[in-house]
Amino acid sequence: MNPLRMLLEVLRVQFKNNWVREAVYRTNFLTAVGVDLIWIAIEFSLFGVIYANTPTLGGWTQDQVYFFLGVFFSSDALFTIFFQRNFWNFSDLVNRGDLDILLTKPVPPLFLILTRWINLTAFSNFVLGFGILLKYAGPAGFQGGWHWLSVGFWLLMGVLSAALIRFAFSIWIFWTERGFAFSRLYYQFFSFATKPDTLYPKWIRYLILSALPFAFIGSIPARALLEGLSLRESLMVAGVLVGFWIFNATLWRAGLKRYQSASS
Amino acid sequence: MSLSQPVIQAQRVSRTFKSVKKKEGLRGTLELLWNPEHQEHRALDEVSFEIEAGAFVGLIGANGAGKTTLLKILSGLIPATSGSARVLGEDPFKRSMTFRKSISLVMGQKAQLWWDLPALDAFDLIRAIYEIPEKSYRERLDFLADLLDVKALFQTQIRRLSLGERMKMELIGALLHWPKVIFLDEPTIGLDVLAAHKLREFLREFNSREKATIILTSHNMEDIERLCSRVMILKTGKILYDGKPQGLIQSGERQLKVSLLETPDLPAVATLTGLAPEQLSLTSEDATEEESKPNSNHLWISLTNDQIAPTLQKLMSRYTISDMGIQGQSLERVIKSIYETESRETGSKA
Amino acid sequence: MRLQWRWAALKNGLLEDAAYRVEFIIGLLGSAAVPAAIQMVLWYALFHVGTGETPRTEIAGMTYSDLIAYTLVSTLFTQVRGGDHDFDLQEMIRSGSLSNYLLRPVGVVEFIYLRGIGGRLFTAGLCLVVGAIGMSLVGMDPTRLFGAMALAILGNILHYQVGAALATTAFVWEEAYSVLMVKNMLVQLLSGELIPLNLFPEKWAWVWKSTPFYLYVFGPTQYALGKWSHWDLLQALGTAGLWMLGAWLLIRVTWGLGIRNYSSLGQ
Numbered sequence: 111m112n113p114l115r116m117l118l119e120v121l122r123v124q125f126k127n128n129w130v131r132e133a134v135y136r137t138n139f140l141t142a143v144g145v146d147l148i149w150i151a152i153e154f155s156l157f158g159v160i161y162a163n164t165p166t167l168g169g170w171t172q173d174q175v176y177f178f179l180g181v182f183f184s185s186d187a188l189f190t191i192f193f194q195r196n197f198w199n200f201s202d203l204v205n206r207g208d209l210d211i212l213l214t215k216p217v218p219p220l221f222l223i224l225t226r227w228i229n230l231t232a233f234s235n236f237v238l239g240f241g242i243l244l245k246y247a248g249p250a251g252f253q254g255g256w257h258w259l260s261v262g263f264w265l266l267m268g269v270l271s272a273a274l275i276r277f278a279f280s281i282w283i284f285w286t287e288r289g290f291a292f293s294r295l296y297y298q299f300f301s302f303a304t305k306p307d308t309l310y311p312k313w314i315r316y317l318i319l320s321a322l323p324f325a326f327i328g329s330i331p332a333r334a335l336l337e338g339l340s341l342r343e344s345l346m347v348a349g350v351l352v353g354f355w356i357f358n359a360t361l362w363r364a365g366l367k368r369y370q371s372a373s374s
Numbered sequence: 375m376s377l378s379q380p381v382i383q384a385q386r387v388s389r390t391f392k393s394v395k396k397k398e399g400l401r402g403t404l405e406l407l408w409n410p411e412h413q414e415h416r417a418l419d420e421v422s423f424e425i426e427a428g429a430f431v432g433l434i435g436a437n438g439a440g441k442t443t444l445l446k447i448l449s450g451l452i453p454a455t456s457g458s459a460r461v462l463g464e465d466p467f468k469r470s471m472t473f474r475k476s477i478s479l480v481m482g483q484k485a486q487l488w489w490d491l492p493a494l495d496a497f498d499l500i501r502a503i504y505e506i507p508e509k510s511y512r513e514r515l516d517f518l519a520d521l522l523d524v525k526a527l528f529q530t531q532i533r534r535l536s537l538g539e540r541m542k543m544e545l546i547g548a549l550l551h552w553p554k555v556i557f558l559d560e561p562t563i564g565l566d567v568l569a570a571h572k573l574r575e576f577l578r579e580f581n582s583r584e585k586a587t588i589i590l591t592s593h594n595m596e597d598i599e600r601l602c603s604r605v606m607i608l609k610t611g612k613i614l615y616d617g618k619p620q621g622l623i624q625s626g627e628r629q630l631k632v633s634l635l636e637t638p639d640l641p642a643v644a645t646l647t648g649l650a651p652e653q654l655s656l657t658s659e660d661a662t663e664e665e666s667k668p669n670s671n672h673l674w675i676s677l678t679n680d681q682i683a684p685t686l687q688k689l690m691s692r693y694t695i696s697d698m699g700i701q702g703q704s705l706e707r708v709i710k711s712i713y714e715t716e717s718r719e720t721g722s723k724a
Numbered sequence: 725m726r727l728q729w730r731w732a733a734l735k736n737g738l739l740e741d742a743a744y745r746v747e748f749i750i751g752l753l754g755s756a757a758v759p760a761a762i763q764m765v766l767w768y769a770l771f772h773v774g775t776g777e778t779p780r781t782e783i784a785g786m787t788y789s790d791l792i793a794y795t796l797v798s799t800l801f802t803q804v805r806g807g808d809h810d811f812d813l814q815e816m817i818r819s820g821s822l823s824n825y826l827l828r829p830v831g832v833v834e835f836i837y838l839r840g841i842g843g844r845l846f847t848a849g850l851c852l853v854v855g856a857i858g859m860s861l862v863g864m865d866p867t868r869l870f871g872a873m874a875l876a877i878l879g880n881i882l883h884y885q886v887g888a889a890l891a892t893t894a895f896v897w898e899e900a901y902s903v904l905m906v907k908n909m910l911v912q913l914l915s916g917e918l919i920p921l922n923l924f925p926e927k928w929a930w931v932w933k934s935t936p937f938y939l940y941v942f943g944p945t946q947y948a949l950g951k952w953s954h955w956d957l958l959q960a961l962g963t964a965g966l967w968m969l970g971a972w973l974l975i976r977v978t979w980g981l982g983i984r985n986y987s988s989l990g991q
Contacts, residue, residue, distance in 0.1 A: 156919065160766065291747035
């Protein structure tokens with residue numbers, strides 16, 4: 111059978127298994143939605159307070175910022191649904207040596223790891239975020255029409271970027287037992303993603319568009335949808351993503367090698 | 375690959391790894407930063423052997439002797455530091471897809487199935503991973519489930535099964551792709567007598583029917599005695615013995631138990647019989663409580679077959695014997711004594 | 725004697741933190757630098773970046789330098805507030821490892837707090853030093869920092885107390901993680917960590933005034949910057965004390981009920 115079909119079949123079974131009675135990973139529905147609601151409310155209030163004092167901020171109107179928040183929350187929710195728990199388990203897998211069994215399987219272990227869990231409850235968070243996106247699309251000046259097709263594409267870019275960055279922060283578990291410092295750092299830098307990138311002074315902006323591309327999660331997709339990206343920017347985005355992919359693949363191979371040499 | 379070529383070949387396989395020595399206290403921590411002292415640990419030391427297809431081999435050794443390391447090298451998880459290993463004609467560490475589809479590794483204490491799932495769903499994932507055709511999958515599943523008698527439990531979450539039942543499911547999951555080589559690391563650990571027995575029967579059946587090559591590590595002598603046609607004893611990374619289990623016992627010792635009318639003085643007995651003092655003992659693990667009491671006048675003597683008659687003669691010349699018995703050595707005792715002999719000879723602590 | 729186990733817990737916790745030195749420092753830098761950077765970016769955008777109109781000189785009575793000063797000084801106190809040991813408590817309840825502690829002759833809530841406070845106190849000292857140096861360099865009066873830090877430390881205790889009381893929901897629901905997360909997010913906003921509380925429009929001021937959270941960051945910062953008088957500080961200290969007393973009572977009640985529930989389940 112051709113390898114792609116095999117991977118798709120494995121993916122199908124992995125997803126199917128998430129729906130099996132008692133195996134479903136369920137966080138408390140109400141609290142999951144509650145936490146996200148509060149988070150959104152706080153971001154909204156923050157901008158609300160600021161916009162009470164000024165009509166635009168860094169070139170963004172209030173509606174446009176809210177549209178950005180909708181895009182960001184949707185992307186983030188998608189990441190939570192498909193990847194968050196898998197990354198969270200990753201350090202345990204390595205520390206406890208459970209990676210061994212996965213290495214004996216004729217499927218890339220990373221594929222098995224990243225497709226294992228789906229957080230179904232977070233779907234409600236996606237609905238929330240997407241609802242905000244829809245509500246403020248018009249007032250923000252989103253052109254609509256066939257542009258709606260690109261929303262899916264840019265949300266996908268957002269999730270992919272989030273996954274690539276998260277991976278780059280998680281991979282260090284191969285070299286240090288105490289990976290939690292990197293996890294903490296990730297969440298701290300993540301706050302940069304909650305504001306549109308044009309607000310930041312040049313050097314921070316450059317940082318979050320390249321080495322720590324948190325801006326790709328919400329800000330770039332929002333800007334792409336509202337006014338489109340210049341060719342230069344599009345190339346840069348593609349370049350950074352490809353670069354990150356290569357960087358991660360290299361680190362994964364190196365990490366695996368170290369894992370296997372260090373094992374007794 | 376021709377039938378005559380051994381399925382597993384190891385040539386002077388060694389595995390060492392470095393660990394950092396940390397001394398106590400703050401000073402030790404600081405030293406770690408600029409001048410860490412490494413110590414080398416030799417897990418395997420120039421191990422060589424060949425295994426034919428269909429063999430059932432047992433690996434015995436104390437914890438840290440290198441059994442798990444050897445299994446990990448043969449299954450491709452870790453590289454050998456020197457020497458070469460070949461399994462099914464390939465270098466295991468390359469972990470080619472064909473290699474991975476032909477082998478199976480079961481570690482008694484680690485799960486390979488997702489425990490939150492019912493067994494059937496976990497097996498479905500295995501089916502997808504190994505691309506097992508639907509028809510073969512169903513047939514094999516039925517065959518294995520019947521042999522292990524677990525069909526009724528397929529819909530239950532694995533986490534909720536007893537240890538024995540879980541182990542059976544793990545085994546089924548490990549065999550669904552009909553591997554040619556199976557590595558089992560302590561499969562009966564923690565199982566009760568009945569469950570372990572059932573598992574052994576199953577493994578024996580599978581090995582004889584399917585001619586799969588099986589390497590088993592275990593602390594449980596029953597496993598080794600009942601299943602393995604060949605036994606390798608590992609100690610501190612070296613193979614001490616490689617051959618039939620029966621060979622161990624034949625070359626081993628017998629135990630002579632003698633009841634006297636008086637408490638014997640061991641050094642005197644040693645001089646009388648010409649045996650070494652270590653061969654004589656006033657107690658034994660097999661002794662009952664009564665027999666272990668001091669002044670119970672029992673004497674246990676470890677000796678070879680041909681030493682029995684002369685020793686008895688010499689004893690009877692001085693003592694009155696009220697009772698006696700001869701026991702074969704169990705595999706366990708033989709192995710223990712091999713260990714202790716080795717320690718004595720090398721002068722190192724076990 | 726009663727003091728001994730407390731001292732041991734403190735020392736133990738500090739040693740543990742010291743073992744994870746690198747993580748400690750990275751964590752500190754991250755939690756201090758990033759939020760401060762984001763805040764300053766907001767002020768920068770508000771005052772300088774393209775409104776197209778004449779750049780404003782003040783917002784809600786604060787100038788650009790006022791806001792920068794607020795950001796920098798509040799960072800000192802934000803480091804003292806946190807510590808997620810209430811999460812430890814709820815995890816212990818959820819996983820059942822609370823049982824180990826219930827058998828010991830010490831109060832578990834207090835024990836967990838003392839074990840975690842060592843690192844925090846060290847951070848507080850560090851912030852004092854850094855702040856004193858920084859403020860003197862800029863020509864501000866550093867002595868107020870001590871009074872401010874005292875309030876911040878009370879805030880730290882109160883923050884833990886609130887968390888400890890909320891953690892008891894883990895006795896009833898499966899987990900209190902989300903509740904504590906919500907609490908932390910609300911505290912972030914209402915303590916003055918995200919923005920100075922006087923930026924809030926007048927009609928919403930009652931929101932932050934009705935919780936004690938402003939005592940964690942906003943209060944100490946205002947006093948250190950000279951916006952609050954000594955009398956204001958004393959009042960704040962008194963208010964904090966009252967809240968702490970109330971929280972202490974709440975903990976006694978909730979934990980008493982919770983443990984009874986827990987033990988009866990035979991975990």
